[in-house]
Amino acid sequence: CLPPSLSLCLSLSPPADIISTVEFNHTGELLATGDKGGRVVIFQREPESKTEPFSQGEYNVYSTFQSHEPEFDYLKSLEIEEKINKIRWLPQQNAAHFLLSTNDKTIKLWKVPVLKPMDLMVEVSPRRVFANAHTYHVNSISVNSDYETYMSADDLRINLWHLDITDRSFNIVDIKPANMEDLTEVITAAEFHPHHCNLFVYSSSKGTLRLCDMREAALCDKHSKLFEEPEDPSARSFFSEIISSVSDVKFSHSGRYLLTRDYLTAKVWDLNMESKPLETYQVHDYLRSKLCSLYENDCIFDKFECAWNGSDSVIMTGAYNNFFRMFDRNTKRDVTLEASRESSKPRAVLKPRRVCAAGGKRRKDDISVDSLDFTKKILHTAWHPSENIIAIAATNNLYIFQDKLNSEMH
């Protein structure tokens, strides 16, 4: 049902840091953001109100806490950033909520109590600190469907942890070569299968996906399945490998498909077909003629995330100029929308945007490729697990859009 009639229901811009991760919990009642300053902000959806129909289901700040602080590794003369790379919620098992947050080196488990009527505020408390297991920078964490374990992945290794045990973890993937001069690829993202607790996937900087089965071996260096699209050798350029690097991988809710994002496209893969993706969506192909300057200003290394809607029928990903894109897998329609104060008043419907090639035919509200602002990148987006509500992080602003007309998934 594209284009959706999304309207802005909340936009927050604390004068603070750049948002670095956004994640709904499993019911969508809570939304957590992490930022570059190591802080986590949790929003809670207000229950529907009969007296004020338009304020139903809006998100308000529930709790804020400092998750990570900057650290120094004196031995290596390295600063460890406090930036929160990822947040993942645990499925709720009792009254309280739990989430995992990670910076480059340390993963922490936090308890988020449920606010009782007499409480004035919610105090989040740290329950576990999982440290000293990663030489390289942690890019992903993923909670297993067994509710007991989770994995953390850095550039070269993936570790498996038990949620109750902090002093050790199992290494399940190690792609570090004996000689670092032989290094050709790094791990870019990893995720557990939503239902099969023995399966996980990890993506690489060379554009491949590897599905691994923990039942086959203790060390999953050998994949069960390798997903790779064959390359056209005549089309190969200096940029080919860089733009093929997968910046994010997400299982569909059904567990049947994988969604990946590389620099210019989003792809849907069928777990049963390793030879090529099922569907390829062009996010911003007009950037192909800008690759030289995008390499010079490092934008070519930007890591965009991607998301499924609850019914796996629509996929979403961010782009530049505060634009984000949605693709309907069934109708094959797509839409470009903008997350910015100027273009969205609360409750007004978002207007689809269009980017035209330089010198191309321009309609009134079109924007030319040459006018795109590459500093305004939407790297982090999240979709409510069951409703048409999305959270978009635009630098240090958080936007939450709701589709009030089509609130149920199709």
Next chain:
Amino acid sequence: MEDKVISPEKEEEAKLKARYPNLGAKPGGSDLLRKRLLQKGQKYFDSGDYNMAKAKMKNKQLPSAPTEKTEITGGHIPTPQDLPQRKTSIVASKLAG
């Protein structure tokens, strides 16, 4: 008659090579990856090393700062100009109030 159309990607590649003739042919590979792996986290200036290196080379010029696209190898003693400025971290909560 066949028209030879150069893909936009190949055009961009030619542009890049024209601007940086010393750029290696292999864009991926260990150099770029290692630089990006090690790039995060700043290397601090060791005054002892610096002064000893300076004393050793008192008659020679100090090595100039490398251009952006080449790697600072382990053997190179960083000079103050080489090091990125350490950013201040936000300590106080900005969401207070």
